[in-house]
Every structure is written in structure tokens, then in C-alpha cells.
Amino acid sequence: MKAADRHRAILDLVLTRDANVEQLSEALGVSEATVRRDLTMLAKERRLVRTYGGATALVGAHEPEASLEERKSAQREQKEAIAQAAALHVKDGDTVLLDGGTTCAALARHLSAHRDLHVVTNNLLAVMTLANVPGMRITLIGGDLRASSMSTLGPLAELVLSRLSVDIAFLGADGVAADFGLCEASAEQAYLKDCIIRRAASVVVLADADKLGRTRQQHWTPLERDWRLITTTLADEIRLAPFRALERVIVEVAPMGVE
Template sequence: MKKTIERHQAILEFVRARDASVEELCAALDVSEATIRRDLTVLAKQRRLVRTYGGATAQVGIHEPEASLEERKGAQREQKEAIAQAAAAHVREGATVLLDGGTTCAALARHLATRADLHVVTNNLLAVMALANAPGVRLTLIGGELRSSSMSTLGPIAELTLGRLTIDAAFLGADGVVAQFGLCEASAQQAWLKECIIARAAEVIVLADSTKLGRARQQHWTPLLRDWRLLTSALADEASLAPFRERDEVTVELAGAIGVSAIS
């Protein structure tokens, strides 16, 4: 039963990201066409997806309400701290780095506050608060419209600013990260801003706790069509990590509870 439930969940993750054919689902899940067709029939009866000719698409309106800022601050706090500590080891002195919105990037900012020679570019007001009085950090705030649910800025002004910068390393958060599709976000503006960041960065590092892996419960996507690093928690299970390990462009790094990282 557990295997069937897990397969159904995997199918839903696929079709929430994009329309999927029976053949694509068979190849991705390594099961027979008959099995996939039975699964799609069951999920359609449960109103969890819509059958199409030759495949399936997401049920209109299936997405999670976005968590509040306070909920995010309290969620997976120990994992985020371990990930932030491991991420700080990737920041060299004299570098220009970008910190994306989100509480994990804000945790990383706190680890960078003691650096002696660093340029931090960010749209994350929580990170600004952590770095505003750091004497060795030059701080550039990307302007734009304030998104109060995440205390970050976005929109055309932020995109224009990014177009004038180059970045040594970009640290990105996300509502979810799926190996085949990229970063999942609640708004089109968030997704597009991340795409702009990726285009300007020499190195891309995605910070995601174990609950974000394979999560595709929002409607907008930022593709990751280049080499990138996934920095997640050592608590992540192998089933969640396997799709990332299988992709040549992804380097997986696990942050332990005491900041020890394992890379694969």
C-alpha cells in the first residue's frame, strides 16, 4: 500500500509542474503503462488530477496556501541553521554573493555578519537586519515592491538592478525544489526574479530543508538549466535525494546537525 501511495504522490508532483503523458510517467516511475493508467483513473476519481488524451494535467486550483512569515520562521529551524552554517563555508573573503528571500538565507546572513571583506547583494529584508551593522560587509539592497509575506522585494525595479550586477555565488531559497523542474514558487514574480538571479551568478546554491525536496505545491517555476548545488539537511531520506543524485548537473551536499557536510 505504501508503494502505491508513494507512486500516486510522485504522479501528482509531476502533473502539478506540467502536463504529463502516460509514456513520460512510465519512464519516470519505471512501471508499466497499465499501472500508470490505473493510477490516473484512481486519482481522477479522487479529483486530484484531470485525465487528458494520453496523460493527465493538474486539477485546476490545486495548490497550498502560502505559509506566513511567522510559520516559516518556526519551521525546521534546526535544519535551516545547519544548512546556513554549511552554506557559509562556500563564501570566500572578497566575494560578491547574493542572498535570496526566505528564512534560510536570513540564517546564512547571520553567519556572514563577522566577515571582514564581503559584498552582499540581497532582496531579503531579514538579511539586511542581520548585516546592517556588520563592519566588514558592504551591503546592497535590491529595490522593488515589498512582499510582506516574506519581507523581500521583487518586481521590475529588482530585475533592473540585477541586470547591472554580476555575482560570484547566489544562494537561493524556494517553496519547493524538484529535480526535473527546478524551483517552485507561489508567484510568477518570485519565479522570474530567481531566474534573473541565476542568469547573473557564477555559482548557484539552493538552500532547502528536507521538507522542500520534491515539493511541487505552488503554481510557478524557475527552471535550473545549468550546474547547481543542492544544500539540504542530513535528515533528508534517500528516496527524496535520489532524483537529484541522478542528475549530472546537480551536486548534492548534506548539512549535519553540527555543521558537517557530505558531498556526492
């Protein structure tokens, strides 16, 4: 296992519970000396907290947000695979909510074949994709513009959501942790997702493999109901195991390279 993959696996394991060196060594199939070196490096990078004999998660650490252009270019193949899988859960006549973000924007491109859809969204990228689709009804959630994701949020967006309900909501996030929920860079983003979850009959989280177990932002939206996670085959079982262990979560792994 490469060092980068090993570090990701350690972070995923530590996120679910405090872990000691012996447990991590056994889970990863490497020596305890290797684990100790990895823990020391990860602690120096402020990605976890070193404890006596092991480590614990550094929940609440903050990293700079990527720009919109960086978001658009990152993990394009994964986003496309996730979008194709997500579109299969939409039925003609549904009211669908698309969250902000580039993965939900990718999903919008796969909705044009459906009939009699009502799309509710705060995602301006999705609106640009769907605006000229015949028969598509679009409700744009207003509010304050967040230019880094080309989405809206804030009190006005929350008010609109309180007057609506949807059949299925597709959510993105900066990170998804099995025991914590969705993490975001701002309290407004996290609370808007909470509003969405409360107004949806079913909830689907769209997350590429790199976002699983990621806890590098400071604001959280708990997922305390049944929900579906759609990721890709690039997510190994170490990353998926904490989600599979939760009865309320259905894990769906989308194949890569499907046209």
C-alpha cells in the same frame, strides 16, 4: 515505512516520470494493493492524477502560502544546518547574493565572520542581521515589498540585477523539483530568481527535506545550468535520487545538530 513517508516517496517518484502500480510497489517494497490505496488517497487530496494502472504528477496545483511567522518557525533545525553548510562556500572578498526567505536569512547570521564581503539581497530579514556588521557592504535590491516574506521583487528589482553580477547566489524556494526547477507562488518571484541565476557565477539552492520534489505552487524557475543543492540528512535517498541522477547538480547533505 509510515504512510506519510510512503506518500511523500510516491509523489517524488511520480514527479520524475509517470509510474505504474507495479513500479511503485517494487520501488517502495510494499504490496500493489497498498500502492493502489495510497494513489486513491493522494488523488482525492489533489496531489497527483490517477491514470490507468498508475499515476502522473499534478504539476501546477496551488496551496495557500504560509505566513512569515509560520515560515520562521518551520524547520528551524534544518535551516540552521543548511545555513552552516552554505556559509562554508563563501570566501573572504566574495560578492554574495542572498535570495528572499527565512533559510537565506539564517545564512546571513553565519556571514559576519567573513571579511570584505559584499552582500546583494532583496531579503529585508538578512539586511537587519547584517546592517551593523563591521566592514560588510550591503546592496539592497529595491522594488515592491512582499510582506509575506519581507523581500522585494518586481521590475525595479529586476533592473538592479541587470546591472550587477555576483560570485555566488543562494536561492530559496517553496519547492525544488529535479526536472522542473524552483516553484513559487507568483510569476514575479519565479522571474526574479531567473534574473539572479543569469547574473551569478555559481548557484546554490537551499532547501530542507520537505521541499524536495514539492510542486505545490504554479510558477517555475528552470535550472538549466550547473548548480548545487544543499539539504539535510532528513532527506532520504528516494527524495535525493532524482537530483543525484542529474549531471549538472551537486547534492550536498548537511548533518543535523552541528554547532
